[in-house]
Amino acid sequence: MTQPQAQPFISQQSAPPARGRLAAFTLVVLALSCYLTVLPVFAPRLQQHFSITNRQLGTLLSCQVLGGLLGFALVLLLTARLGVRKATGLTALAGGVSFLVAGLARSLLEFQAGLLLVGMFAGAFFVSAMALLVELFPEWKRRMVAITLAASSAPAILFPPIAQWALSRLVDTGRVSVEMVVRGPMLGVGAVMMVGALLVWFSGWREEHSHPVPATRIRWRDMLNFRTLIVLLLAALHGGADIGMYSWMPRYMTRQFTVLPVAPGMVLAAYSVGYLVARLLQATLPEKRGQRAFLTLAGPIGGFTILAGIWHADALGLAVLYPLAGMIWGLEFPALIAEVETGGAAEFSGVVAGSQLASYLGAVGQLNLIGWLADRTDSFQIALTAPALALIAFGLIAAVSRLGKA
Numbered sequence: 001m002t003q004p005q006a007q008p009f010i011s012q013q014s015a016p017p018a019r020g021r022l023a024a025f026t027l028v029v030l031a032l033s034c035y036l037t038v039l040p041v042f043a044p045r046l047q048q049h050f051s052i053t054n055r056q057l058g059t060l061l062s063c064q065v066l067g068g069l070l071g072f073a074l075v076l077l078l079t080a081r082l083g084v085r086k087a088t089g090l091t092a093l094a095g096g097v098s099f100l101v102a103g104l105a106r107s108l109l110e111f112q113a114g115l116l117l118v119g120m121f122a123g124a125f126f127v128s129a130m131a132l133l134v135e136l137f138p139e140w141k142r143r144m145v146a147i148t149l150a151a152s153s154a155p156a157i158l159f160p161p162i163a164q165w166a167l168s169r170l171v172d173t174g175r176v177s178v179e180m181v182v183r184g185p186m187l188g189v190g191a192v193m194m195v196g197a198l199l200v201w202f203s204g205w206r207e208e209h210s211h212p213v214p215a216t217r218i219r220w221r222d223m224l225n226f227r228t229l230i231v232l233l234l235a236a237l238h239g240g241a242d243i244g245m246y247s248w249m250p251r252y253m254t255r256q257f258t259v260l261p262v263a264p265g266m267v268l269a270a271y272s273v274g275y276l277v278a279r280l281l282q283a284t285l286p287e288k289r290g291q292r293a294f295l296t297l298a299g300p301i302g303g304f305t306i307l308a309g310i311w312h313a314d315a316l317g318l319a320v321l322y323p324l325a326g327m328i329w330g331l332e333f334p335a336l337i338a339e340v341e342t343g344g345a346a347e348f349s350g351v352v353a354g355s356q357l358a359s360y361l362g363a364v365g366q367l368n369l370i371g372w373l374a375d376r377t378d379s380f381q382i383a384l385t386a387p388a389l390a391l392i393a394f395g396l397i398a399a400v401s402r403l404g405k406a
């Protein structure tokens with residue numbers, strides 16, 4: 001592309017506190033929007049509560065992802081018409097409202113609809129938040145992508161163990177119902193998110209920056225090239241494998257092992273710790289350091305590691321190998337997004353939204369495929385082999401397409 005690089009929303013000469021405040025508020029709200037990382041912990045109880053099959057459970061887990069598909073399409077329009085900052089504030093506020101809707105749901109159908117709304121607005125906010133951070137700090141694109149992904153994975157360290165504690169200490173003792181434990185916290189998250197959205201909106205940027213960048217028309221023809229198509233394909237493979245494995249792991253553990261020395265919620269938290277540490281370390285590297293290795297090796301190494309855990313490890317071994325594998329394959333997505341080459345924030349957010357759209361399409365496919373395979377073969381080992389193979393395919397395709405080469 002030959003068009004000039006768009007100016008950042010807040011220029012490099014702007015006061016650092018203005019950029020820092022806006023980035024901090026955005027990251028805090030982003031972390032809250034990822035509360036539904038607890039859903040896999042509740043999945044076995046929800047399956048019992050609603051008396052549904054594995055395939056139907058896969059559909060329930062897919063609702064948030066399906067909403068994300070709509071959200072990624074929505075954010076393209078909002079970013080093009082309103083600009084990145086306004087789109088970020090609006091989707092954050094809508095995300096808080098959607099959590100309230102999900103928390104007030106009563107029936108299975110209402111709950112599924114609530115998850116759909118949460119997924120839609122949280123997904124839109126994720127993309128616009130990433131684009132905003134990249135626009136605030138354009139000289140650190142991969143670093144901002146890694147920090148955004150780290151902020152979105154950090155809640156999975158805290159929330160799943162709390163959910164596991166609530167199930168064992170509150171639900172199993174008969175103090176509260178599963179519905180209350182699942183839906184009650186959504187009301188609190190929604191309320192806090194709405195306050196956070198206002199802080200993002202009124203973060204002092206108007207006083208610090210008097211010439212905001214106007215909304216930009218996205219040049220679709222320039223975006224759709226071979227590199228972009230490869231990025232979208234790999235995003236589908238990575239997202240499908242990552243979300244599918246994470247969502248079904250607690251169900252697999254409770255089905256496969258009689259005794260669990262490490263509770264599923266703690267395993268998910270350990271996985272998220274590894275994910276977070278890997279991406280934070282990646283964010284400290286120089287922009288292009290290790291790019292090729294991240295794209296071609298992380299997926300296959302992580303894929304073979306989790307295959308060993310699924311087929312050969314006991315419960316304790318899986319509790320170690322799954323977080324280790326996630327730590328490895330978590331390195332590939334920030335490197336993938338850093339391959340995006342566009343002329344401005346609108347185009348960048350468009351490709352990011354497209355990659356998230358592809359990622360969620362892959363997730364919908366994997367979530368339902370895993371459930372279908374589990375019902376059909378009565379083996380979660382066979383079912384979870386599918387996402388592991390997708391990770392291996394990621395590295396092979398990245399190598400053949402020569403991604404990561406200067």
